[in-house]
Amino acid sequence: MSDLLERLRGRGWRMTAQRRVVAEVLDGDHVHLTADEVHARAVSKLPEISRATVYNTLGEMVTLGEVIEVATDGRAKRYDPNAHRPHQHLVCGRCGAIRDVHPAGDPLADLPDTERFGFTISNVEVTYRGVCPSCATTA
Template sequence: MSDLLERLRGRGWRLTSQRRVVAQVLDGDHVHLTADEVHARAARELPEISRATVYNTLGEMVSLGEVMEVSTDGRAKRYDPNAHHPHQHLVCSRCGTVRDVHPSGDPLADLPAAERFGFSVTEAQITYRGLCPACG
């Protein structure tokens, strides 16, 4: 069973066949699919799955905190199942490919006190951009 399926089951989330196939499509490293990509892949396994069901399921997974929405440059939202594994993103500026990266260091600690302007900083989202090998 996938990590995402285990987490959802552990929360007592009812795993219908539709929900299960959406979770299975999202399982894995470096998975950052759009809702339409999730629907296309899920429909290969379960042809009767509707686009609305996929969107609703993704929304529920995000609300539960088990999947993150990732937005890059106004493109379609992508869904990242690695919600419980701290990481940043590397995005291809041309094709939009997204990869998880794990830089060393603490981005919260890297922000000098003088640049915090009195904020109590609790989170940092860093996106690295460049060209992937296919576009480079």
């Protein structure tokens, strides 16, 4: 289960109770928590953990490339532990629900050289926006 924790340990990451709890809370599929949500859940397992530590830890996991930061709504950033399976996101504009999706095709190939302005492109983020089934029925 806890792949994330294993990966981090395997990189010689110094292990502390706080880091373990953050990794446990964040691990899983279709998980896209904000820093505050991570903190709230972490507190229930380790009451004295501070907000600063949660922010630090999430930032380190992002730097290590084990977690991806997604900005789906211009509010709080969300953290996606599924960094090793390339995927995109499908977001409900009403309730904010997020699903991981796997489109066919390669969006990078769709961008002609003339449209690259000399940039060295390293990745592409695709966000599909719409309304989820349960919001759709609630008019």
